[in-house]
Amino acid sequence: MNQYLHLVPEIKEIVEEKNVFIDEPMRKHTYFKIGGPADILVLPETIEQVIGLLKLCISKKVPHHIIGNGSNLLVKDGGIRGVVIKLCSLNQIEVEEDKITAMCGVLLSDVSKSALQNSLTGFEFACGIPGTIGGAVTMNAGAYGGEMVDVIETALVLDEQCNLKILTNEELELGYRTSAVMKYNYIVLKVTLKLKQGEYEEINGRIKELTAKREEKQPLEYPSAGSTFKRPVGFFAGKLIQDSGLKGKSLGGAAVSEKHSGFIINKNNASAKDILDLINLVQNTVKEKFGVELHTEIRIIGDDIAG
Known part of the structure; x- marks a missing residue:
């Protein structure tokens, strides 16, 4: 019995009806292709809608979860109670000189493509990471010797009281698979990266090299959520x-x-x-x-x- 159906009319005042799903199987929204139903799944398209949904959930004391594209997520078989807010529709991206500004739902592969198109180097490490940039900042994602901490200039986040804050690289406290975002339950909404001008052919070559390496070494033919475990200190x-x-x-x-x-x-x-x-x-x-x-x-x- 879905105890949160009464919330649906108010949710539809915030987002369009087409972006509201009831008893939605979460296997459709995770790379694992696993997961029971979410009572209500919502796809906001703007920052204002995200804030509106969060304020509604908080005021009604309704449990809520923020997710990206589900690339690093395992949802249990009984599903999720309350509201799941999926941020993939916040996917605008802008490039200005050596900076890329991306909304939280932009895929890392799309940021990598934008960097290549503009001959910007420094983001090649992320070309094959399957997540969104919001999730990547949250866990300081990394691969092949690079991490998000190396390229982030600032991030726009939402705190638990629904206040917007701009955090610098230092204020994000980015460590190995951790950040201030995780520590303080912030929600990443927008990220500005600072890259460097490079040579298109060199950048493209590096992306091709890393893509081949990933395809050779990772089980991409099966559903998974990437590396299951963190790297223990001193071991693999x-x-x-x-x-x-x-x-x-x-x-x-x-x-x-x-x-x-x-x-x-x-x-x-x-x-x-x-x-x-x-x-x-x-x-x-x-x-x-x-x-x-x-x-x-x-x-x-x-x-x-x-x-």
């Missing part, structure tokens, strides 16, 4: 998992990738429970064999199935 998660004899290990429809042991994949219609049980098995086995604790990099939200 994938190597620890492989050395624990878990490469290819499966539970239900979930499996440790044969191609890269740091990825847990949805191999055969896995449930969220399958993924979580396999994560637990991997963590326990690695701890037992090597004394190293693996922490998940993916975000896990929602409810288990009751009973």
